[in-house]
Amino acid sequence: MNTEIDVKITRLGAQGDGVAESEGASLFVPYVLPGETVRVAPQDGDRAALLKVLEPSPSRIAAPCRHFRQCGGCAVQHAAPDFYADWKHGLVSAALASRGIEAEVAPLVTAAPRSRRRATFAATRTKKDVMLGYYARATHNIVAITECPLVVPEIEEALPALARAVAPGLSRRSRASLLVTSTENGLDVAVTGGKPLDGALRGELGHEAEASGFARITWDGEIIAERLPPEISLSGLRVMLPPGGFLQPTRQGEAALVDLVREGVGKAKRIVDLYAGSGTFAAAFARTSSVHAVEGEKRALAALDRAMREQGPLLGLKPVTVETRDLARRPLLSSELNTFDAVVIDPPRSGALAQAEEIARSSVPVVASVSCNPATFARDARTLLDGGYQLERVTPVDQFLWSPHLEVVGIFRRT
Missing domain, CATH: 3.40.50.150 (Vaccinia Virus protein VP39)
Structure with a gap:
């Protein structure tokens, strides 16, 4: 098969990928829109990587996030609102x-935009720092982010503090998951997949948690620090959110x-x-x-x-x-x-x-x-x-x- 081919996108599939026909079979291409002619690199199976948009759709717009296409969090930021709806x-x-x-x-x-009150981030240690962000599409590679137009401002603004708060519990051999929720009393951070807790690590994390100003930090379900109860308002009833709760x-x-x-x-x-x-x-x-x-x-x-x-x-x-x-x-x-x-x-x-x-x-x-x-x-x-x-x-x-x-x-x- 050629390493590069030009195809016409006929429709958008249920997962947000464009569908084209090539050699009698369907080919799925991310970040495209129906009616576009695009240059792609066929990959294993029925997937292809987008190389260039040759003839853009009138419904194509500039993505609002600088991390789009590197981060795997969004599939269709390039679509105009009417088409998207x-x-x-x-x-x-x-x-x-x-x-x-x-x-x-x-x-x-x-x-x-900027209305999601909870998001799950991935984090790991590097030689010099902490890498915190989202996974790249279909990989376990973390894309470090500095912004996210999905989440409420208080989560976006807290990204550096999140990295500092969990740093003692991260290793270069693993990926931790951070479920961050904006509650009535501040951010609730539920971490899984980090280092196992021991006395020294619990103390380090507790110190960082207090310095962060977050409402609560839990580590594999154990409360490390709780400055304020992470409450949510459900039709006026204030409910304490369980760690990792829906x-x-x-x-x-x-x-x-x-x-x-x-x-x-x-x-x-x-x-x-x-x-x-x-x-x-x-x-x-x-x-x-x-x-x-x-x-x-x-x-x-x-x-x-x-x-x-x-x-x-x-x-x-x-x-x-x-x-x-x-x-x-x-x-x-x-x-x-x-x-x-x-x-x-x-x-x-x-x-x-x-x-x-x-x-x-x-x-x-x-x-x-x-x-x-x-x-x-x-x-x-x-x-x-x-x-x-x-x-x-x-x-x-x-x-x-x-x-x-x-x-x-x-x-x-x-x-």
Whole structure:
């Protein structure tokens, strides 16, 4: 095969790569747009590296980040907003069509730059310093960054301090992961993959953590320093975020999801919140409804339960009961679900097929399904439709700007 060839991009695939035809086979090229003629270097399999854009699309724009194409964090910064929104909207339509579902998809609820309140960075030691950034595309090579137009300013501004704070616990032989979250009381930093803790390292990290001014630093789940409780506000309920705990990536996106789900369930008085986390939806609905929150992660539910006991009466919230349960292995049965007026479900990317099958057997009037994966959303939606539900509304919510990922909210009603 030639080391360089010119190809015409016909469409953008589900992962943000352009698709071209070469010698009767599909070729996937990153950082291109439909209609462009580009020069590429074919690689192993069906991949190709972009060398030059020969005929650019009218929808091509200058990327807003200097690290684009070196860092692997973003796939489509080069696309104009209108094209980008249409492409993401189409991902949901295509996922539904693949399961034979005909439904009108509402316009995309878009994300704003500098709105991500959490990000995961990679870090390692070099001969002289610390390298902190994101992995290059499809590699374990860290690209050091000085800016990131995805994250909120307080995270971007803290990049040098993050490197200093974790430096004592890094080695040149390993890659550590830093999950950084902007909370109500400052940054929460959860580190995994660094050196094993011992007395000396714990002391060094504690000193650096105090100097950094971060709210909390944890190391492989152990709290090293906590200046202030890293709280998050969930519809006015302040919840202590467990180390590494789940949180919607943007405040605006979280509000959009809550509003869409609230509109869908209407005046339901008894709600079961499945895969409840620390209470994103439970906290919102407790203002008007009793809620049973079910989640497999004990620490997340404990944080919600504590916040409700301490603040619920002062906020005038209705009861929220909690149940620790692995819903993938032991979903709520239809007989258990039938005691509720509405189901809210927000599973992980793998979806919730077993739970969807039980919901499909139930008589619950309305189901609000939230998903971060259109493919598994469509699979589970097919199960609900086959069980007699009607898909009333589908709305894509983009919390993952310039990436192929997005959230979907679907409202199902029993017919």
